[in-house]
Structures are given as structure tokens and as C-alpha cells.
Amino acid sequence: MARAATTSDVFNAIAEPRRREIICLLAEHRACSVGELVEAMSVEQPAVSKHLAVLRTVGLVTVSRHGKSRLYSLKPQGLKAIHDWASQFEKLWSRQLSRIKQNAERAAGARAS
Amino acid sequence: MARAATTSDVFNAIAEPRRREIICLLAEHRACSVGELVEAMSVEQPAVSKHLAVLRTVGLVTVSRHGKSRLYSLKPQGLKAIHDWASQFEKLWSRQLSRIKQNAERAAGARAS
DNA sequence: TTGACACATTCCAGTATGGGCATATAATCA
DNA sequence: TGATTATATGCCCATACTGGAATGTGTCAA
Numbered sequence: 001m002a003r004a005a006t007t008s009d010v011f012n013a014i015a016e017p018r019r020r021e022i023i024c025l026l027a028e029h030r031a032c033s034v035g036e037l038v039e040a041m042s043v044e045q046p047a048v049s050k051h052l053a054v055l056r057t058v059g060l061v062t063v064s065r066h067g068k069s070r071l072y073s074l075k076p077q078g079l080k081a082i083h084d085w086a087s088q089f090e091k092l093w094s095r096q097l098s099r100i101k102q103n104a105e106r107a108a109g110a111r112a113s
Numbered sequence: 114m115a116r117a118a119t120t121s122d123v124f125n126a127i128a129e130p131r132r133r134e135i136i137c138l139l140a141e142h143r144a145c146s147v148g149e150l151v152e153a154m155s156v157e158q159p160a161v162s163k164h165l166a167v168l169r170t171v172g173l174v175t176v177s178r179h180g181k182s183r184l185y186s187l188k189p190q191g192l193k194a195i196h197d198w199a200s201q202f203e204k205l206w207s208r209q210l211s212r213i214k215q216n217a218e219r220a221a222g223a224r225a226s
Numbered sequence: 227t228t229g230a231c232a233c234a235t236t237c238c239a240g241t242a243t244g245g246g247c248a249t250a251t252a253a254t255c256a
Numbered sequence: 257t258g259a260t261t262a263t264a265t266g267c268c269c270a271t272a273c274t275g276g277a278a279t280g281t282g283t284c285a286a
Contacts, residue, residue: 001271002242003116003129003244003272004129004244011133015124015125015128044276046234047275048233053234065282067283068282068283068284074205076206079202086199090196093190093192114273114274115241115243115272116241116243118242119242129243146263157246157247158262159245159247159264161263165263181261
């Protein structure tokens with residue numbers, strides 16, 4: 001079997017750095033045309049269009065036509081899925097972080113005494 | 114240019130479903146040997162070892178030798194990075210969700226009157 | 227209708243993947 | 257030491273990806 005399709009789910013879709021960049025740009029500005037994205041990123045137009053197609057098929061963006069151009073906007077619910085998945089492990093990293101902190105404080109105390 | 118390496122960052126590493134499964138298993142049990150993972154998942158041992166190698170290179174797991182077997186355990190900080198990235202968009206999806214809810218309530222009110 | 231513009235799509239090349247299989251390596255035991 | 261167990265690694269194949277170049281498609285203006 002080969003690597004899963006980028007369009008198979010949100011996890012695969014956001015693995016690509018350019019697509020995460022697009023997501024950030026769409027989050028900052030309410031909606032962007034393809035041309036605006038091309039200008040903001042340093043990527044050729046066909047590449048941007050392809051990335052947008054991936055994001056569209058996994059439901060992370062929507063399109064609307066406005067004259068000659070198309071406006072893409074973010075559909076953030078898909079990102080919530082990622083967030084929820086990671087939240088599963090929140091206790092683990094906070095516990096670990098507090099342990100690291102405790103160790104550091106204990107070490108500092110030992111040095112002071 | 115080709116697709117980014119699975120080992121290039123945490124986002125690419127967790128794109129693969131088996132690797133997410135391994136992460137969940139390691140979160141449930143404190144630590145697992147390769148054999149335990151092989152048994153829990155329905156994947157051959159070499160495949161599991163390769164997935165673990167990917168997770169190791171991106172820093173999501175650590176290994177320790179215990180006799181003949183090796184115990185893998187989760188290093189959850191890497192997952193915090195994912196969580197933090199997604200948190201960036203939290204306002205957007207909560208806003209959208211409340212809007213959807215409002216619309217639903219308004220529609221229900223219109224039907225009632 | 228023709229031309230120009232904004233995007234989308236197709237084809238190509240180079241690369242890397244994930245699983246299966248065989249095999250190498252490390253550690254324990256008789 | 258030799259055998260066995262527990263993993264890791266190397267090789268192969270089919271698959272899929274990303275970017276570039278060229279081309280198709282839809283919309284607007286004159």
C-alpha cells in the first residue's frame with residue numbers, strides 16, 4: 001500500500017506546509033481570491049489551485065464566485081477535529097511539563113543550598 | 114518537488130492512521146513493547162517497527178531497552194504543537210458554531226409562529 | 227464575437243511512501 | 257557456544273504526491 005491520499009482526511013491535508021499557510025492566510029483575511037493567495041505566497045498559480053482543491057475536498061474551505069475571480073474562505077470545523085484529537089493527550093503533556101518544572105525547581109533548590 | 118517526508122515534522126508523522134493508532138495505544142497503556150503493539154493492531158511487526166521509527170525521529174516517542182524487548186512510550190509535547198496550531202483557529206469555529214445554532218433557533222421560532 | 231483575464235485541469239518527472247518478505251542484530255537461555 | 261526470542265533493517269513494488277509547463281474553461285468588456 002502507498003501513502004494515504006492527501007484528500008483522504010484533514011490530517012493528510014494539513015500535512016503539507018503550503019496548505020497550512022493557505023489556512024493561516026484565510027484565517028487572517030476573511031476570504032481570498034486565488035490571485036491574492038498567489039501574491040501572498042511565493043508559489044505559482046496552478047500549485048495554489050491544486051492545494052485549494054485538496055482543502056476543498058476535505059471540507060476545509062469553500063468557494064464562491066465573484067465575477068471572474070473566486071473567493072475562498074475557511075471552514076474551520078475541520079480544524080476542530082484536529083484540535084479535539086490532540087486534546088485527548090492534553091493531560092499527558094501538562095503532567096509532563098509540571099514534572100519537568102518540578103525537577104528544575106528541585107535542582108535549583110539543591111544548587112542554592 | 115515531492116511530498117514532504119513523513120519524518121519532516123509532527124504534522125506529516127501523524128497523517129498516517131496507523132501511527133495515530135500507535136499514539137493512542139501508547140497513551141492508554143503507559144508503555145508498550147513492539148510485540149504488544151503488533152498484537153493490539155493487526156499489522157506485521159516490521160511495519161510497526163517502521164512506524165515507530167518515524168515517530169521516534171519526529172520526537173513523539175522514546176525507547177528504552179528492557180531485556181530482549183524495547184519499551185516505547187509517548188512524548189506528548191509534540192502533540193501539544195499540533196494542539197497549539199489548531200487553537201489558533203478556535204475562535205473561528207466557535208463563532209461559526211454559535212451562528213449555526215442561532216440560525217437553527219431562529220428557524221424553529223419562525224416555524225412555531 | 228473577440229479578446230483578455232482569473233482559475234482549473236492535465237500531463238510530466240522525480241521522489242518517497244507503506245507493506246510484505248527475507249534477513250541482520252541484540253539479548254537471553256540452555 | 258548455539259539456539260531462540262524480540263526488533264530493526266534492506267529490498268521490492270505499486271501508488272501517490274508536488275511542482276512546472278501547457279492548455280482548457282468560464283466570465284467580463286468592447
